Amino acid sequence: MKCVITSHNGHNVKDIPNIFNDKKKEIQKETLEIESSIIPKYKKKNEDSDRDITLCLEKYFDLEKETEKQRTMWHREVDSIFNKFGTLITSMRENHLAVLKANQSKLRGMIPEILQTVKRNKEIMKSNKVSEVTNHESNLVEYRNSLADPSVPIPSLKTSTVQGKEFSIELEKYKATLTQISLSSLKEEVSFSSTRELLDKVRVIATIPTGVKPLHRVVAVGGDKAWVSGLDKALKCVNIYGSVEQILALTQQIYPSDISLTREGELIYSISEDRTVNIVRREGIEILIKTPQEWTPEGLSCTKSGNILVTLSNRQQKMIARYHGQEVKQEIFKDENGKALFASGKLVPFIAENNNGGICVSDINAQTVVVLDTTGRVRFRYNGRPAGRRKGFVPRKIVTDSMSQIIVEDLRSDCLHILDQDGQFLKCLDRCGIPKPCGLSVDSEGRLWVGLFEKGEIKVIRYMI
Known part of the structure; x- marks a missing residue:
């Protein structure tokens, strides 16, 4: 007024x-x-x-x-x-x-x-x-x-035939042609150049807060959730929308060294201090593996055949053990010349099985990726130099995908290195905002779930197409 x-x-x-x-x-x-x-x-x-x-x-x-x-x-x-x-x-x-x-x-x-x-x-x-x-x-x-x-347009298939001289087939940008020349160049064009083009189409699908800081391990479940672990004495299941679906208190009073899923989708985790690999079932948590005296379990990978690959450590050396239940089916620790395959050290070497049965190990103590065949012979080593990173190579969690590509986290350079199954460097994923990646998994949709150590977040990344 x-x-x-x-x-x-x-x-x-x-x-x-x-x-x-x-x-x-x-x-x-x-x-x-x-x-x-x-x-x-x-x-x-x-x-x-x-x-x-x-x-x-x-x-x-x-x-x-x-x-x-x-x-x-x-x-x-x-x-x-x-x-x-x-x-x-x-x-x-x-x-x-x-x-x-x-x-x-x-x-x-x-x-x-x-x-x-x-x-x-x-x-x-x-x-x-x-x-x-x-x-x-x-x-x-x-x-x-x-x-x-x-x-999202549906692609069309184009074909051309000149009988006796040339056959060609094309799907969008991906084309193969058969003429009266060596086929090796064509295979390389489809498997290498096309893969490079696919890897150029990278996008972040989701950024998921987990509430776990620092975040150590991530394993995707299906296409919409993941188990995560850090320094807590518990495992947490979060979905792609950031909601907590389950919290599992561990029977041991220490955080796990690594986590993985069995072929049946059951969660397993390793506890170095009490030398156990444990499995989570409806009835509760059970001890699945008890490692020998002085050998502590670290990295885990469940194979398609139902076995479990475990990286073991003692004061002098590292070793890979293939377990079928409690029974050790294979031990790998020396090369064909009798020398140690992996460097000794305090850091955990991680492990993954590829589609061809090969064993991929991120030997962080040697700053090298080692890839073995099924018998344990070295197929190749990768030291990160083809990627041209200035800060050096510190490999952490390692996974493989449906195309047999090997994907490894580089903690120091804040990126992911992608190799083909024969060790050929394909690409570095470094523009997705992944500082200090420390957990890695591939979901059922073929996407990467990348854990961020300090932020306590997961980036879900579609890196192919």
Whole structure:
């Protein structure tokens, strides 16, 4: 009132009842649009998602069928090329389905939220509380924008035949041609150049806070969650949305050296101090392996055959043991010249089995990756120099993927090194914001789950296509 009757009236004056009524009209208009337009569109999009997924599968089935038809026209020696195309199609299909399913999941998840918004808006419209009305924030723009369809085109297969002279097959940017020349260059073009192009298309899918600092280990479960561990005497299961699904208190009073999943999906972890590898079952935690006196278990890897590879350490040396239950089936610690395969030291060497049965070890004490065949003979060593990192090479967790590529964390250079199964350096992933990577796993969708030591976060990275 003083502003009106005195000289202090340099600003516009509006009655609070008018502001209140105008705001209610805006909320009423918003609610009407959500009920009459937005919600029906979300429900329709959700129904259309099933159709899109079915159509996507049919198209990819036709694509694979056409690929197999063309395969019969090519010589047997180029089977490796078609196997590569099959892998590319599978990867494209899984990525496409992942996008469609993620969009469907988002639609389903937002419908209850929108319904709750409508309910809340109606309650506000019935209310005479000024603060509830004036503090209302609209989500209408977000709801409108979230209806956009994901744009992922289905690739087409192109073939060309000049009988007796040339056959060619092309899938988007990936092409193979058979002419009257050596096939080795063609295999290299498909398996090496195409892989490099795939690795250039890297993006971060999610950043997941775990609440575990420092974060030591990560093992993905399916495509939407992971077990993690740090210095706590517990294991935590978090999903891709950052929610904690389970916390498992350990029976031992010490944190695990490493964690992994068996072929059946059961969680196992190693405790160096009491020389055990433990398994988590419905009935509780059981001791799966008790290592020999003076040998402590460190890195773990569960193989496709059901065995467990364990890196063991004593005061003098490191060793790999292949366990089938409690029984040691294989011990690897010397090369063909009788020299120690791995450097001694306090740091944990990590281990992974490749698709060809090869054993990949990140020997951090020697700052080297060592890859062995199934008999334990050295196939090659990798010292990180092809990547050209200035800070040197400190390999940590190591994994392999469906294309038999070897992926190893470089703690010092904040990146991931990717090699093919024969040790050829392919690429460094260093633009994903992964400072001090210290946990690594590949999920069922072929994505990397990278743990960040200091931040206590997981970066989910799609690194192929």
